[in-house]
């Protein structure tokens with residue numbers, strides 16, 4: 001693979017485009033703790049990009065920089081070719097970035113459908129006054145939003161539980177609903193924080209398939225943190241490896257597997 005080429009086709013026939021996000025010399029500190037130390041890497045259009053490393057390596061901090069939730073003290077983030085300014089979470093969503101969380105963040109008392117609809121809030125432009133004086137626009141908007149959400153529900157095969165309160169669902173299905181909510185926002189870049197955590201083998205297989213299908217069908221670029229190395233190596237086009245806030249590896253799964261520093265710090269030792 002030529003990292004400088006504008007686009008290339010993967011072995012499984014997917015097209016990876018130019019750079020979607022470019023992170024340059026990022027340093028992030030919490031008081032005296034340097035969680036990220038001068039790290040640069042990019043995420044390319046259509047790619048599945050993993051971030052791995054031992055506990056406390058700085059992976060979640062990095063995902064929060066990518067999402068725009070944390071503003072690093074040093075370095076720059078370019079998204080879709082433009083330097084990204086400090087942003088509020090709703091501005092991030094409008095830029096086309098959605099995420100799931102390590103600990104599921106859904107409304108347990110609400111139905112699956114209503115939870116997924118919350119992922120669509122940024123598209124609901126018609127305010128209360130406009131709704132009152134121009135019912136047609138609001139109705140059209142509602143129909144469009146529902147149609148997109150229905151497509152996501154079909155895609156993730158969760159029609160049967162659409163009216164079920166999320167609190168009653170088993171863990172693996174909750175994770176799928178969280179993915180559905182993120183997809184409802186129709187993101188350009190989807191961030192997944194440990195999508196397989198706490199899952200059994202069958203649930204992991206299902207989730208892996210859905211991640212690949214999302215990438216393939218919607219063309220969504222995906223960045224994920226994951227501890228299950230089998231899953232990471234199977235799913236990812238490229239992998240960034242972090243250790244103590246530093247980047248110690250970056251490349252294809254094969255390149256990373258053969259990197260001695262990565263083996264010493266992470267792959268060669270037992271971890272969860």
Ligand SMILES: Nc1ncnc2c1ncn2[C@@H]1O[C@H](COP(=O)(O)OP(=O)(O)OP(=O)(O)O)[C@@H](O)[C@H]1O
Nearest residue numbers: 030033034035053054055056057058059060061062
């Ligand atoms: N909000 C915060 N305030 C202070 N320190 C923090 C904060 N978030 C993270 N840290 C510190 O930054 C370092 C990196 O943490 P981070 O959670 O990013 O690592 P991680 O690789 O995601 O770990 P894990 O795999 O356990 O989730 C750790 O030393 C952590 O204690």
